[in-house]
Amino acid sequence: MQTLGRNFNLRGAHCIMQGETVGDIGVSKTISIAANGPLQTFGPAINWNVKTTSYDLWARAMTLPTRPTQINLSDFLGSWHVERHIRHANGTEAQFKGTATWTPNDTGAVYVEKGQLSMAKGASFHAERQYVWDHKLNVFFDDGRFFHSVPLLGEQFTHDCDPDTYRVGYDFDEWPVFRVVWHVVGPRKDYVSDTSYSR
Missing domain, CATH: 2.20.25 (N-terminal domain of TfIIb)
Incomplete structure (x- = not known):
């Protein structure tokens, strides 16, 4: 060598x-x-x-992706392509394809996601959800309740919503493409949601 x-x-x-x-x-x-x-x-x-x-x-x-050393709210602003793969422990799966848009407001940004959710047996329907992000990358439901903080550098965040537990990781290694992976476990829930965002 x-x-x-x-x-x-x-x-x-x-x-x-x-x-x-x-x-x-x-x-x-x-x-x-x-x-x-x-x-x-x-x-x-x-x-x-x-x-x-x-x-x-x-x-x-x-052409190589570069991992950012710091992520700010301004880095997310604008529209992104979204693809999500949901895998349940019982073997069923679902796919989501759509867009996510971060729009700035007085306290940070409003996140709006819209697209088509396709179920394993062929059913497909429109899906939409909304969150609010602040400048410290804390994420809230649209009614103001705290949801989670965006973990950086390979860390994870756990959100307890009794009786369910939501654990999330954000992967910025291929920025400006990034992934968000949720693992949800509860008496009636056990699935992994793997979402990819790209410009």
Whole structure:
């Protein structure tokens, strides 16, 4: 194994590639690019062949998602595509496809979700729900009751609604695509709701 470092310029951008190689395959690498601004680092990123051209590396690095170090309410504002997969413990499933919109108001933003919910046996109907978010990323039902706080950095939040327990995790690793996964357990409930948001 050897340490690999490569500097190159491409169309005025100063690029730095660092990592390790095993044979001809690069692993555990980062690619940094400075183009008319501060150096931006992408990685851990992609596997590359040592013979890959500088242009290929640059083009592939520019398409990599970057995990944000901080999330603010303003990052959510606007419209998102939503896809949700609901899996019940008894084996039944449902799918939701629609849109979610964060619209700013005096205290934060109103979240409105609209779309089509398709059940396992073919039934399909319109579904809609609404929440209120504040600037600290606390989420409330539209009647003002507290629901949950958005957990960051891989943490989870638990909401107890006797006799049911709602546990949620937010995954921002592929921002601006992100996932919200709920696991709901109770006397009459046991399901996982996995939702993907994308622009």
